[in-house]
Amino acid sequence: CDDFLNAPPQGQIGVAAVSNDPAAAQNLVTGVYNIMWEGGMHGFDYVGMTNIASDDADKGSTAADGANTYGTFDNLTMSPGVGNINNVWSTYFRAIARANQALALIPSSPAEQTVRNQLEGEVRFLRAYFYFNLVRFFGGVPLLVGVPPVEEINNPALQARASREQVYTQIISDLRFAVTNLPIKGQTATGRATKAAAMAMLAKVHLYQKNWQQVYNLTDSIIKNQAGAYSLLPNYANIWREVGANSTESIFEVQTGTNLACNAAIPIYVVSQGPRAGGKRGWADLGFGFGTPSESLLNAYEPNDQRRAASIIFINPPPMGTTLWDGYRIPSRDSVENDRYNYKAYHSRIAERNCGVNDRLPKNLRIMRLGEVLLMHAEAAVALGRNAEALADINALRSRAGLTALSAIDRERVWRERRIELALEHDRFFDLIRQEDVQPGRAVQAFAEHGKTFVKGKHEVFPIPQNQIQLSGGALTQNPGY
Amino acid sequence: QQRVSGRVVSQSDKQGLPGVNVVVKGTQTGTSTDANGQFSLTVNEGAVLQFSMIGMQTQEVPVGTQTTINVELADDAQALEEVVVVGYGTQRRRDLTGAIAQLKGEEIQRYPVQTPTQALQSKLSGVQVIASGRPNEQPQIRVRGVGSALAGVSPLYVVDGVLTDDIRNISNNDILSIEVLKDASAAIYGVRAANGVVIVTTKRGKSGTTQVQYDANFGLRQPANLVRMANRDQYISYLTDAAPNQNVNNPPLTYEGTTDWYGEALRNGFQSNNNVSVSGGGERNTFFFSAGYFTDQGVVKTNDFQRLTIRANNEIQIGPKVTFSNQLSFSRGNERGVDLGIYQNLYRAAPIVQARVGDRFGNTSAFGNVGNALLSLDARNQRIINDRVQGNLALEYRPAEWLTLRSAFNTDLIFNRDRTYNRAFRNDAVTFISAGGNQQQINSSLALNEGRSLRYIIDNTATVNRTFGRSNFTFLLGSVTERFNSSFISGSRINIPNDPNQWYLGLGDPNLQLSNNAGGDLQTRQSFVTRATFSLADKYLFNASLRADGSSKFSERWGYFPTIGAGWVISEEAFMQDQSLLDFLKFRASWGILGNDVIASNAYLLTAAVNIPYFFNNTLSLGSAIQDIKDQQLKWERTEQFDVGLEFTLLNNRLSGELDYYNKTTRNALAFQIIPAIFGDPDNQYLTNIASFRNRGLELVLNWRETMTNGFGYSLGGNMTINRNQLVGLNGGQALLAGGVGQQGFVTRTDNGQPVGSFYVLNAIGVFQSQSEIDGAPVFGNRASVRPGDLRYEDVNGDGTITADDRIYTGSYQPKLYYGINLGLNYLGFDLTADVYGNAGNKVYNGKRAFRFENTDNIEAAYADARWTATRPSTTDPRVITSATPASTYFVESGSFVRLNNLTLGYTLPATLMQKARFRTARIYLTAQNLFTIQQFSGFSPELPGGPLDAGIELNSYPTVRTFAVGLNVGF
Known part of the structure; x- marks a missing residue:
């Protein structure tokens, strides 16, 4: 009679279904990729806690708009009660929970071992990426690598923060598994994590750990095309256009597209950073105008650097309007709210695919590309005394940008190149903190040049969301200074 | 030996009963009655005759010296000792x-x-x-x-x-x-x-x-209580305050009169009910066939409902100890539904816009107002068909007189079909008297939903019933097996021709918009029941039962639900025999555990969200995710109930009554608990068994019944219930907010110590009369926009400003008291009955009044007259109610009411007359349902159905109806 009482869910995939259907595990992995579309992961909140928090960008928009949220990121005055931080925290942990659920069930799939290994590799790559962002945002965080039983939900041990080192150990372990088990580009569908993606991500993690030799080895293999064929895209500006999606330079990016529901994109990623009507207005604007390129970034470009015009939309003074690459004409400054906007976040409504919903314009987010691998390789090479190799890396990027080749190289030159090459690509805030670790005083100085006060021992990380601390019953502790 | 003869008749209609078994008790000797109920039998001295028949109570008569024995057999259910x-x-x-x-x-x-x-x-x-x-x-x-x-x-x-x-x-x-x-x-x-x-x-x-019975009534339904809305002048006067920028002199159509929107959309609806039954039986079988047809047009135009019912209840004696029976019914409901949203639009629509001229509609939306409700009714065609087969087949075996074995197969099969067609129309001069506005349906659409469900239940029971003198013992043991399975399939399409013969999904445009869905449910239960009852000398009563329920809905499958009860018939005691006041007095008490498993079938199981998109190779790929945290130990809610009662009849059975006290405590009640985000639940909460409720109450029933010697009979009965409901513990769960009223948000909150669904709003304490009153007073929202004539709220927390933190609990929709009064009179064939129903102590929220889409929404006439103006200051009613007016006690009204539920006057034709016409019975009657209501509530009806958390809010409620009908009961 216990058999009779077993009534499986109808029309729903239960946990048990995974062990019968080879596609079920595959679908769960797809579900982990899907969470990269969440706003709290890569959307407006993420823009705020990366670009706007860094010296690359200002809050933008009107003075009052988002002053209590994005404004506090811009000024490094954020408090633990800011909702965006809670949203980012929650979304990354939701992503980790999805990954853990998938990892718990993949072993019971009837799929072949190699398939299971690849799926596990993909999920562990994604989980590592999620934890890497979390540890850079918040420092040590609760480390969940399995699905906790529901009875354990109030167990303080689960809610307590692991150390930063413990989190990094887990990230490295996940990425090593991914490096071993993922196929190279071309042997798997575009958009899936590849061996090179895992190697590049692992290299970046080692970069934060100052493990120069590992950084060098991993990036060197990628550059030598030992993990798939990669090359720099000749036209820098094209990297962020539809023509540059999944290009030869791309190592990992968030895939988007058009579907019937028109939800296959990161919500308001494009529109939050789009040019905003102001002054005389009189036009249907392209966005909210947040994350505007800063004076500090502007000053960092060398003359004639083609990357400047490719990264920044400059709003021309009256009477000239600004014509974008797709022919779209933005009115002159007297009808526009801000001086500059992020060109890398622009998605053409007229020349690139979309399904008409401006809040969900399908722009792939570039997470890792060969350009950054060259920068990591160069930095490791300098650290290891291989300056010639570093010079070759940097000059490859400079040559694409229309700049003259350097003849000498040092860490400072690599970092300057890194800032320009990766401007507004959500890396700068984390990178400054990392540089501070290598060369103390660096972040303080950079933020001072940006007109903001960076407090050492506090601003390396964001505050832990206040309500999460409350829900944990105090098991979760606040970061120093908040 | 002696010869005994006589006639057996039915107690209820005194007709002879054929086929009654007449047996000498303890022997095989016997006979049965003939077509007229006559019997004749030779018996020994001292014999006892036993008269038995299906559907009738068995009677035993000691013969003694009698030669003629006439017996009246009582219906099983109408027995002297009510069953x-x-x-x-x-x-x-x-x-x-x-x-x-x-x-x-x-x-x-x-x-x-x-x-x-x-x-x-x-x-x-x-x-x-x-x-x-x-x-x-x-x-x-x-x-x-x-x-x-x-x-x-x-x-x-x-x-x-x-x-x-x-x-x-x-x-x-x-x-x-x-x-x-x-x-x-x-x-x-x-x-x-x-x-x-x-x-x-x-x-x-x-x-x-064989008896044929025809019962029918025909009547008219009308809206019972309408709210009078502002007329043209009142409305225009209001607009100058509420929407000063609105140009009332140039609405879509210059219409000089006042549109009565309710009058335009409502009507008197016809209702009828016809039922025919044929019943009877022979020696070894009984039958009951019936067919019924019920119609109800409803009072909203285009609404209607018809129901056909057919029933066959049969009982067949297969052998002396084996009986087969069935109770089977078929029903078809056929309803044209209306979208209740239109009812709200009638309330809002500007009275200065004409409703309809010929085929063209007044364009309320062009006036910055809601859509024209008449057009909404006209453009939508929803048809809901529900077919249902329900009943049981049972086999009963009585191997001994004291033992009954019964197996029954019960089933319930439901098919339903819901088809909604919305025709296309434009905001042009073809549809409207004047073009413009935003009310249009560019594409026609068709939505279809078909579902079926099958429930079967197999009961197997064994019942032992033994009587020893005045003591009785029964014991029941049984098993119940149940399976429920349902599925539905639905789809919608657009651009379908406006022709009912084309209303099929296949005719829609597959490229523009389509939705297809399907789903199902499966539940199984296995249960065992046992019960023992024992009555000793008719004085001491004892009852205990236990049900073990195994349910597929929970991981911990089995639950056990015991009850015990005891009674003491005090009037049977020797010391009570000397008094003549009390005829019957019983004290009883019961205790038990009850469950509530109305929880989604797989609420405890982790399931995957499906069709989650991502792109690989630039191709859409659909994934899944397991994300909701589920309480895998989720349980049924568990209610413990204690009851004590007193039953009595006195004054020669003229006065009877019942008094009960009960205390019901529900534990393991479902509530949401917030959990830390690290567990990844999308809404960061999960459903678990943590809350507790309590309902305590008193019930009193009193009935007086008397028949005078002159044939005048009357009865007067009353019952009342006092109930106190409270959420006694949330135990870590979060307070539940519900009852969304437009821009005001949630108006109820279910929290510790409060009745479920309590209204939780600001306390409106009057109206600001002057700017100087406003200055320095705590105000809600932007101080600069507060004007004399606006509502003033209590600063409950004393922080100098009015915010959501100043809300207070102001009662719930649950009445503290509800009662009924039933009166009956009969004399010389006339009968008059009246039923009164009322409740008190409950609150209702006038949601329709609070919910302002636009400041141009119409207002009630009473409010138009009462509202604050500079020349006519009011201390109770504000200047305007706009979309910025927060939820407050201003909208909370008393829900108490008393209603004459039913008044019926009937006349039964005299027996002499009927025998000539070969009728068994004939009665005609006039009846009025919901004749009048005395209520304090300013809205339509304080009787507002709703969920446990959000009942008592008048938003889109259907108008209550009053029915006048004539009826007929004829039997032959």
């Missing part, structure tokens, strides 16, 4: 140890209403019935308060052994009786009994002459 259905068996009413209320079929049939539940209102203590006037609406029943927030709160219905949650398929005329198990007696239904159990038993035939 009450208690679930898997019956009990004599006097032997009950629990609180079980009963209503007879004849009481139910008197009312021109669709469902028996409506007829229960005002009749039973502890049973609150909330109904609106919508055709085919299922009235809500609350037995002894509301004991849950997130699981079900409606009772379980049991129709001839079929467990269901909807009895709209049952014709009132087919019902023999309804029993409501209010206390722990319900534990015999275990995990589904916490909200009480309503047992419906349908009629059976009686052996004897």
Whole structure:
């Protein structure tokens, strides 16, 4: 009679279904990729806690708009009660929970071992990426690598923060598994994590750990095309256009597209950073105008650097309007709210695919590309005394940008190149903190040049969301200074 | 030896009963009665004759020296010692140890209403019935308060052994009786009994002459109580304050009159009910066939409902000890539905816009107002068909007189189809008197939903019944196996021709918009029941039962639901024999555990969200994710109920009454608990068993009945229930917000220490009369926009400003008291009955008044006259109510009311006349349902059905209706 009482869910995939259907595990992995579309992961909140928090960008928009949220990121005055931080925290942990659920069930799939290994590799790559962002945002965080039983939900041990080192150990372990088990580009569908993606991500993690030799080895293999064929895209500006999606330079990016529901994109990623009507207005604007390129970034470009015009939309003074690459004409400054906007976040409504919903314009987010691998390789090479190799890396990027080749190289030159090459690509805030670790005083100085006060021992990380601390019953502790 | 003869007749109609078994007790000697009920038999001295027949109570008569013995056999159910259905068996009413209320079929049939539940209102203590006037609406029943927030709160219905949650398929005329198990007696239904159990038993035939019965009534329904809206002048005057920028001199059409929008959309609806039954039986069988046709047009134009019911209840004696029976019914409901949203639009629509001229509609939306409700009604065609086959097949075997073995197969098969077509129309001069506005439907659309469900229940019971002198012992043992399976398929398309013959999905445009869906549900239960009752010398009563329920809905499958009860018939005691005041006095007490499993089938199981998109190789790929945290130990809600009662009759059985006290505590009630985000739950909360509720109350029933020697009879009855509901513990769960009223947000909050669904709003303490009053006073919102004439709110927390933190609890929709008064008179063939129903102490929220879409929404005439103006300052009613007016006590009104539920005057033709016409009975009557209501509420009706957390809010409610009908009962 216990058999009779077993009534499986109808029309729903239960946990048990995974062990019968080879596609079920595959679908769960797809579900982990899907969470990269969440706003709290890569959307407006993420823009705020990366670009706007860094010296690359200002809050933008009107003075009052988002002053209590994005404004506090811009000024490094954020408090633990800011909702965006809670949203980012929650979304990354939701992503980790999805990954853990998938990892718990993949072993019971009837799929072949190699398939299971690849799926596990993909999920562990994604989980590592999620934890890497979390540890850079918040420092040590609760480390969940399995699905906790529901009875354990109030167990303080689960809610307590692991150390930063413990989190990094887990990230490295996940990425090593991914490096071993993922196929190279071309042997798997575009958009899936590849061996090179895992190697590049692992290299970046080692970069934060100052493990120069590992950084060098991993990036060197990628550059030598030992993990798939990669090359720099000749036209820098094209990297962020539809023509540059999944290009030869791309190592990992968030895939988007058009579907019937028109939800296959990161919500308001494009529109939050789009040019905003102001002054005389009189036009249907392209966005909210947040994350505007800063004076500090502007000053960092060398003359004639083609990357400047490719990264920044400059709003021309009256009477000239600004014509974008797709022919779209933005009115002159007297009808526009801000001086500059992020060109890398622009998605053409007229020349690139979309399904008409401006809040969900399908722009792939570039997470890792060969350009950054060259920068990591160069930095490791300098650290290891291989300056010639570093010079070759940097000059490859400079040559694409229309700049003259350097003849000498040092860490400072690599970092300057890194800032320009990766401007507004959500890396700068984390990178400054990392540089501070290598060369103390660096972040303080950079933020001072940006007109903001960076407090050492506090601003390396964001505050832990206040309500999460409350829900944990105090098991979760606040970061120093908040 | 002696020869004995006589005639056996039915007690109810004095007709001869053919085929009655007449047996000398303890022997095989016997005979049966002839077609006229006559019998003749030779017996020994001292013999006892036993008269028995299906459907009748067995009677024993000692012969003694008699040669003529005439016997009247009573119907089983109309026995002197009333029998009450208690679930898997019956009990004599006097032997009950629990609180079980009963209503007879004849009481139910008197009312021109669709469902028996409506007829229960005002009749039973502890049973609150909330109904609106919508055709085919299922009235809500609350037995002894509301004991849950997130699981079900409606009772379980049991129709001839079929467990269901909807009895709209049952014709009132087919019902023999309804029993409501209010206390722990319900534990015999275990995990589904916490909200009480309503047992419906349908009629059976009686052996004897074939009887044909025709019952009908025809009537008119009209809106019972409408709210008078502002006229043209009042409205324009209001607009100058509420929407000063609106140009009222240039609306879409310059119309000089006032449009009465309710008058335009409502009508008098016709209703009718026709039922024919044929019943009877022979020696070895009885039958009852019936067919009924019920129609109700409803008072909103385009609304209508028809129901066909067919029933066949048969009983066949296969052998001396084996009986087969069936109770089977088919019903078809056919409804043209209306979108209740239009009702709200009627309330809002500007009276200065014409409703309709010829085929063209007034364009209210062009005036910055809501859409034209008449057009909405006209453009939408929803047809809901519901076919249902319900019933049981049973085999009964009585190997010995004291032992009954019964197996029954009960089934309930439902097919339903819901098809909605919305025709296309533009905001142009073809549709409207003047073009413009935003009310248009560019594409026609068709939505279709077809579903089926099958429930079967197999009961196997063994019942032992032994009588020793005046003591009786019964023992029941049984198993119940149940399986429920449902599935639906639905789809929608656009651009379908406006022709009912083309309303199929295949004709829609597949490229533009399509949705297809399908789903299902599966539940199984396995249960074991046992019950023992014992009555000693008719004085001491004892009852105990236990049900073990295994349910597929929970990981911990098995639950155990015991009850025990005891009674003491004090009037049987020797010391009571000397008094003559009391005829009967019983004290009883019961205790038990009841469950509530109205929880989604797989609420405890981790399931994957499906069709989550991502792109690989630039191709859409659909994934899945397991993300909701589930309480894998999720359990049924557990209600412990204690009841003590006193039953009495006195003054020669003229006055009878019943007094009960109950205390129901629900533990393990569902609530949401917030969990840390690290667990990854999308809404960061999960459903678990942590809350507790309590319902405590008193019930009193008093009935006076007397027949005078001159034939004048009258009865006066009353019942009242006092209930106190409270959420006694949230235990870490979060307070539940519900009852969304437009821009005001949630207006109810269910929190610790408060009744479920309490209104939680700002306290409006008057109206600002001058700017100087405003200056320095705490205000809501932007101080600069507060003007004299605006509502003033209490600064409860004293922080100098009015915010959401200043809200207070102001009562709930649950009445503190509800009561019924029933009056009956009969004299010389005339009968007059009146039923009054009322409740007190509940609050309602005037949501329709609070919910302002636009500042141009119309207002009520009473408010137009009462509102604050500079020249006519009011201390109670504000200048304007706009979309910025927050939820406050200004919108909370008393829900108390008293209503004359039913008034019926009937005349039964004299027997002499009828015999000539060969009628058995003939009665004609006039009846009025819901004749008048005395209420304090300014809205349509304070009787507002709703969920446990958000009832009592008047938003889109259907107008309550008043019915006048003439009826006929003819039997031959």
